[in-house]
Structures are given as C-alpha cells and as structure tokens.
Amino acid sequence: MQTNETEKQTRYNPAEIEPKWQQRWDADPALYAAEGHDAGKPKYYCIEMLPYPSGQLHMGHVRNYAIGDALARHMWMRGYNVLHPMGWDAFGLPAENAALKNHTPPREWTLANIAAMRKQMQRLGLSYDWATEVTTCLPDYYRWNQWFFLKMFAAGLAYRKKSKVNWCPDCQTVLANEQVIDGRCWRHEDTIVEQRDLTQWFLRITKYSDELLDGLDKLVGWPEKVRTMQRNWIGRSEGTLVDFGVDSEVKAADCAKITVFTTRVDTIFGATSVQLAPEHAVAKAFAAEDAALAAKIEELLTQQTLAREAGDVGGIEKHGVDTGRFAVNPFNGERVPIWVANYILADYGTGAIMSVPAHDERDFEFAQKYGLAVKQVIAPRVDAGDVTLPYTAEEDAVLVDSGGWTGESSVEAQQKMAEFAKANGFGTATVTYRLKDWGVSRQRYWGTPIPMVYCECSGEEPIPLPESALPVVLPPQVDITQQGGSPLGRVPEFVNTTCPKCGGPARRETDTMDTFVDSSWYFYRYTDSKNADAPFASEKANYWFPIDQYIGGVEHAILHLIYSRFWTKVMRDLGLIKNDEPAARLFTQGMVIKDGAKMSKSKGNVVSPDDMIARYGADATRMYALFAVPPDKDLEWQEDGVAGISRFLNRIYRLATKYGNMSMAKDVAREGKGSAVEQKLLRKLHQTIAKITMDFSGRWHFNTSIAATMELVNEVVASESAIDAGEVSTAAVAEVFRNLVLLMAPFAPFFAAELWEQIGGEGVVFRVPWPVANAELLREDEVEIPVQMNGKLVNVVKVPAGSKEDVVKAAALADAKVIARAEGKTVVKVIVVPGKLVNLVVK
C-alpha cells in the first residue's frame, strides 16, 4: 500500500516528536539549569512537592508537575532566573515491606523506583534541573539530618523522654500525633493506634508555638484553608490555672491540691464539681487506697479503649465516678465533690477541670446525667430574668451571684480574677496549646539513624556523637521483620561502638528518624545539593529563599507544612538562613478522581500516565490535566477529554505546517491596518496574549488559558479561506503563528519546540521572551452593546468604540426591535453603562 506523503507530513505524531526532543534536551543538562546570583535577573524559585518513590507516577503527580512546569517555563520566558528542582522522599516503610515481600534490599528497591520514575518525568518533558536532584535516603543527604539533630540536641531542642506514645501495630513503630487520624494510623486506615509508654526522642516544636501561629497571619500567599487548619492544630488557648485545695484523708504526695485549667475563670463561682482524667495523679492516689474506686476508674479506661476500637473518638458517651472526696474552691471556700470522668483528657491542660454546668455544654450534659448541682453565675445583664442553660456567651455577659465580682463583665473578670488568683498564690494566667512536641523516634530500619550513643560512663544519659563521626551510615544487611523492635538493634556491628566520651564500649541508638524530618528542609538542599561540608551554603539559600511558589496536595496542610515551617525557624535561629518562612506562596491542587472516587489501586480505578502518553502523547496528557478544571479543583479523569486535546494539537499542527512558509516571515514588518479579516485575527491574537498573561499572574485558571488558545485557533480556521485568498498579509500570519507557539510553550513543551523549529524560530522556545499584548491592536473600532428592557435582553446595537452616553442611548432608542417592543409603553428611565450595556426601564 502506498502512503500519502503529504498526509504523513501534516499529521501530528507525538510518538515521534516527543522522544526526539527529549533526547535533545537530555543531552543538554544546562537547558534547565538556574543561573547564579549574578544573573542580573530577578530570581524565581518554583517547587512541586517531592514524591515518595513508589515506583510509578500516578495522575495526581502528573497534574501537580504539569502545573509547576507550566509556571516555571512561563517565568523563564518572562525573564526570571528560575530554579525548578526535583527530588525523592526516599525513606519510609514501603521499602521495608517490599523487602519482606520480594527479598530485595530497601536501598536497591528504592533506587530502582527512583530511576523508573525519573524516566517517567523525563518522558513527560518536565523542566527539572537534574543536577540539583536530592535523594533523602542517601548518606550525603541524611548525614545533614543527623547534623541538624546534633545542633538541636545542643540547643535543647531535641530531647528524650518517657511518655505515652502512639503505636501502630501494623507499622510496628511509633507515630507522631500528626500521623494519627481519628485514632487510626495515617498509613493504615483500618488500624487502631495503641497507646504505649516508651522512651522516645522529641523535637521541641512547641517552643515555636506562638511564632508558628502568628506567622500564619503574614502568609497571605497561602490558602486560607491551610492557615485555618494549622491554627486549629496549634490550638492556642488563653486561660487560667487555679489551685483547688483537696479536703481528704489521703495524704499521698502531690495530693494537697488539684490544679485545673479553665478559659472561663469568670464562671468559677458556678463550679459544682472538679473533674479529673482517669490517668490524673490525684485520681491514682485515691485509687491506691480504695479498691472499689480503683476498679471503677479502670472501667472508665476500658470504656475509652473500647470506644476507640469502635472508631468513636469524639463525642463518646460520658461516664464518671464520684470519688467521695472534696475540693475547695479558692475563690469562695466552697467544698465541691471530686469526680473522675472519661471525657477529661489527660494530656490537655492539667488533666483536671472545674465543672461549671450552667455555662458549659459538656459540664451541663454530665451534671444532668449524674444529678450534680447547676448554679448560674453569668447572665446577659445583672437583672436579666431566667435564661436558658447552659448559657455559654461571654461577650456582653456579666457575672451574677459571684460575691464581690458580681456585676463585672465576663471578659474583664477573666483577666482580673486571674490576677487576683496570682496575687493570692492560688493560680495564674496561662496559655495552653493543642500542639505537642514532635515525636521523631521510629522503630524502623529504613530511615536516618539517630546520632546518639549510650554508655555506662553516663548512666542512661544519651551522648551525642561528634560531627566528625557523621554520617552514621545504615548497615546494608539487615534482617527486617515486622516484629521485635528496631531492626537496627539486631545488627551487632551497628549497635556496638566506642563511646565518644570515655572511649569504652557503648551502644548506638537503634531508632531512626521520622521521614518527615527528611522533607522538612529538603528544598534548602536543592540550592546547594552537592555541598559536602554543610547542608547548604547560607548565601545560596539566602539568594533563593523564600520559595516563590510551592505546589502540592492539601493532604500535607498539617504534617509536612508545619514541620518545615518549624525547621525553617530553627535554621534561622542557628544562623543558617535569614527567612522566617519557607514559602511565600503555596498552592494546593485538587485530587484526580475517576468514576467519582480518588484513584487508588484498591478501588481499581487507576489510570496509568504511561498508557495516556502512549496513546495521546505527554503534551496532550499534561494539557488535559490543566484544561479540564481549574487546578485547585478536583479533576474527574475523562479519557475522551485527552483525545479532544490531541485533536486540538493536530489541528494546529496542520495549520502550522500549511502556513509554515508564511510563518517564517519574522523580519517582515506589517504595513497599514490590513483587511478586516486581518484586523480581527490580530485582535484575537492580542486578546489571547493578554488573557493568558493575566491567568499566569493571577488566578492560574489554565483551563481558560487553553480555551483561549482554542478560540484563537478557531479564528484562524475561520480565516483560512481569506488567508488562502491573500487577504491577510504574510507578516500578520507569521505574527499569529509565532505567538501562538510561544503561548502554548508552557503547556505543551514538546509540541511548541517542534513547531518553533518548523516555523523557523530561533533559539530555545522556552527562552524566547513572553509575548506582550499590543494595546493598539486590541482596540476595536465598533462595539456591540446589549440593549435590555427591564433587565431583559432585547437586541444588540453596534456603536463606534468609545461612544459617549448620548450616542449609545440614541442608538438604542433608534433600534427597530426596541421601538417595536416599547410600543404602547412609557420609557421611564434609561440606564447607560458606556461600553457595557443599555437598560430601558419601561412601564
């Protein structure tokens, strides 16, 4: 069979074009390299969140990177010095699971996955500077985790303590609070997290609680949603600590008083009981000499565990036990019963509260259930009659029945009563936080070894290794099982070492660091990724930071994004950097959905990027991800949509090939205004330039940017016969095609590179200056003005652009259709919005 040669040439064939260009780009590592500080250009640091090397890119990645890549390329064309790096969040449990399953060492498995995914990224045509690549599981990276750990230890920011920690039986390791979701593991949504008493390493993130909170107000380039989530997570709460005396026979230590935390000290005259968490020291002391009470408290704890197993974490049925002992309210000397209740959290505040049923929903519910007294001490006004209880308002509320404080406003009383308590030695104003220190110890193999040793010379106190001993390298051969504590503990060559203090035999710490340590500072390493003497050179980080645009999934709103803010503040205080926050702007893209659910292996609705690329090409796949919806919304993957983009590219390809010779006329100047078709075509071109330029600097609604290029192409198609008839100048055709290719370059890089070459463009298309809309050509001679009657469209009239109000009005009133409609009616009023519309109010 004969192949039609002409047809073959005009046919868009991504399978041929894309690998060809990729080869050329791979051969030129400088292509996407950022320039130095002295580039004489403004810098632009654009990052997409680094992936975990699972082995396969999924559509969520493709979408994320398509957004970042379009932005990076656009900024290059706008003349910025762009840093656009990529790396691998390469430590973590899946590598150990794979090792168990396939008997492949975690390192081998991980590095093979990285190689495969890097290849996929290159096939997608993403503009990363691979020279700055960061792989967190390699010693040249994780040694700096250890270095930071030592710095933090020296600064008192890393410490060890025994405490209740979250334990995932599936991961066989401890989890940070941030990794526990509704009482379940963030990686195993069916697994209930247990509480265990363990000695663990913590990073003192709470030292920065206030700064992390206050900094959110200044992060105007972050989504409000993320800022709100972080505010809630930090959970700052101003209140008062008040010591209640204990009136009891029990004389155990620490039992003389119970310190409660309250945000409503103004309600204290209404306290009718004190409630303790089951784990509270005083509750334990009471239980120690009262077997019946001990059994009841034990039952409360069992109920808590059962509720957790049932998946009920918040709002479980309230239960309590009367201890039979009494506490004394220091404000009025009143004796109130002490209860132990299951809804009091041991690890928030002091684990003890004063119960004020009249002014707190939960206390009210509890008092109703157990018949405790309800005493109103707050009212809207002093003489307000009955109000519905519980009455929880504090604005515009006053104290009643509160001794000498009666008549004070609630808000003022809170401050004054705290001061009074302090002056009298039974309390003080305080601030509590929901945020807890970050537990970073993990009983796993595939993570950064913690650079500490234990030696008899120091008792059980940890001894930091000297910096010269770094990196502490992971031993390659490890028997990984899911049982029996830290795998490193079973490697004698690793465990047994020499004490840096006394020179005698010592044991290494066998826990590794949470992998969120790795991702807390990786973007600093990009700026100086080969540095062997420091995590990075300060002057390099200071040049690039803060990140101008950070792009990733909203699922990291708490975890990664709060840890990395913390790490930045620590590094600043160590004098390494000058910025307070890692990223000036954050963008969280939506999920990729298929058949109404997030793509996942278990649901069997995964669309493979490789399949899409094989069928339609990388450009069409990426462009569809940007075209279907605005990037912040969830995207329902429709393969037909990708096919549509492919057709669109094909159409341009045909036109560009057809008008290739005309398009090469880059040096021919346009003369005069040209024909009406030419004017219209050029106007559309410049409108499109203006539109897309605005999308990049504003809302990032690339779906409308791409729609605009489609409109432009439709205009070219509509003008085809006129072009063929010679009614459009060669210079105008060249202007349209050259700019069209430039406008598409951020979205379809292979396609743009190919066409740029075909139409005789010079240099690398991604370094050609971004087109600028010509205001002269945008101007229309005549505009269409809609004419409404009582707000409803009647007709559209044409008037010269820039017409004055009376001209537009006259044109509207002279319109035949308007006259016909207005017959028999009176025009009461005429509203003219010049350049916009006319509305006739008729009766």
Add this chain to the structure above:
RNA sequence: GCCCGGAUGGUGAAAUCGGCAGACACAGCGGACUUAAAAUCCGCAGACCAUAAACGGUCGUGGGGGUUCAAGUCCCCCUCCGGGCACCA
C-alpha cells in the same frame, strides 16, 4: 456540634469589578468526503411553548425571601454534597 469549600445544560466547565448566563471542550445528532469505516471538515445543540418554515414567546445558575434599573455574582434563611477539626475545658 464548629470552621472552610461547593451546587450552573446530557458531561467537564466559563462568566476575573453587580451588566448579553452556558465561552471552550466532551458526549450526542445531522451533513460532506469514503465502496465502507476510521480520520478529517462543515453544521445543530439549556428547557419548555409555538411554528410548514422563518420570525418569535416563556422559564432558567440547589430552594425560599430581600437589595438593585440590573443578581450565578451582594444580604438573610434553608437543603444537599465535599473537606478539615471535634469531649481541647
């Protein structure tokens, strides 16, 4: 329960500052080309009413009210969906 988002044709969506609702696509339908199909090209397309056809008319952005010459857009109330937090004292 609290705090954020949302709801627009058969579908994804557009309307950026209160000013022509449905741009641009997908799917669909009709036509051209073809022996045929694919591909490509041209056209139709919110719903309802009316009509031989054309010209038309009415309604319409989750529901109800309001402000305005004018509301998808602003205000109040409600419903549903998604996300986050949730005995945080």
